[in-house]
Ligand code: G6P
């Protein structure tokens with residue numbers, strides 16, 4: 001029986017997409033009508049899906065499979081011509097972006113809460129990507145949100161569940177459903193971009209790597225690419241089987257959550273190269289033997305060396321970073337004569353620059369790097385570009401970093417997160433500091449002098465759209481900076497992010513927290529974080 005049913009519903013408060021789609025506790029999404037309302041609002045917000053082709057997939061977290069069945073039935077009910085789904089409902093975020101592009105689909109629905117834990121009591125998320133493969137811009141997410149506030153019904157096909165494990169084509173009502181291998185197209189793209197023979201030779205020569213998939217979506221991708229196609233020793237990819245609750249872990253590739261990998265890389269028999277990716281495969285962490293690379297430094301190194309990979313041999317058109325990301329890449333751009341853009345936090349802000357051919361490489365301090373090959377950040381892409389650079393130069397990660405700093409100087413960088421603080425306290429802290437910005441010029445604290453203080457607003461150079469209040473940016477004389485903003489991806493209370501940096505052009509061996517101590521002290525004097533939140537320090541330091 002395949003009958004379209006129209007179900008009466010009412011707006012549900014709070015279905016407002018944040019930095020990266022709608023993220024809530026899984027149980028919130030599991031409430032009757034919650035997912036359905038939002039999916040219908042996507043269809044309504046983008047002007048309907050009649051006759052359109054969509055890609056659907058997710059990171060395999062708890063509720064992924066149920067949500068996909070609902071989305072398929074709702075796509076069929078609203079007249080989509082075809083939906084392309086990753087086998088078992090799996091697609092990494094970058095692979096979904098690629099699939100939208102190579103299949104010329106009209107858009108896609110990606111189910112993920114990225115690096116947030118998964119499970120019935122953890123997080124779930126959903127976002128819409130456009131025909132260019134990138135996250136919907138603010139104009140579209142605003143239309144979707146408006147649709148959630150105006151909704152009166154949703155349409156769904158009354159039908160049995162589809163078997164998502166069987167590759168091939170079937171029908172759901174009048175709609176075609178094609179189930180594809182989630183890895184193949186993506187792996188083919190990687191082979192085109194990178195010097196696989198050089199990386200193969202490196203690995204065959206005894207270079208050892210460890211990739212921690214953190215029980216998340218990149219497992220199957222990494223096994224296929226690193227072990228099968230490039231010849232890394234079997235077992236080089238660990239935690240390779242995606243599980244609905246990510247093995248009970250927190251699939252965020254940073255020194256805190258990827259501690260076992262860090263311990264190994266700083267241990268006695270460390271491999272040459274370590275890397276990890278997050279829940280949905282768009283983030284990355286790079287660590288050499290005894291040498292952790294900050295995401296901001298990684299972006300700078302990749303920008304300086306991308307030409308060593310076949311996909312970028314012609315050079316870069318430009319680079320872009322999110323505003324809170326360190327200025328390390330700006331120094332590379334200046335040295336190489338490349339345009340360099342600073343956008344608000346959120347990968348969606350890179351889309352126009354990539355589409356317009358104004359930037360080739362982009363990156364964020366939040367462990368995302370990517371290029372114009374897709375319209376999402378891409379964890380394995382970053383790993384492969386690093387391996388390509390190491391293979392061609394013959395250097396270790398530590399050597400690459402030392403040489404990079406010697407050439408461009410070192411930007412010491414750290415992010416301090418204060419998690420789950422009371423929303424009102426957090427808002428007041430930011431509002432109060434914002435109100436003071438105008439009078440801060442010349443303010444000094446132990447030798448640091450403020451030379452610029454702004455409430456960052458971005459005017460997109462391609463479409464002229466303006467995004468205001470994207471973070472408070474305070475620059476000190478001599479190249480130090482602090483940025484304060486509230487996270488747009490949390491699901492509980494507010495998370496205050498404090499981004500700290502300081503440039504040094506001759507002393508490269510300091511501990512970042514020590515190097516940044518004056519900036520940290522100045523920030524406390526300015527914003528009174530400890531005093532206002534009652535916290536003695538940040539919850540997470542990256
Ligand atoms: C997601 C987005 C990124 C963003 C990150 C942190 O991963 O895709 O673009 O940098 O979240 O966002 P937040 O608002 O929590 O700082």
Ligand code: ZN
Nearest residue numbers: 114115280282
């Ligand atoms: Zn992610």
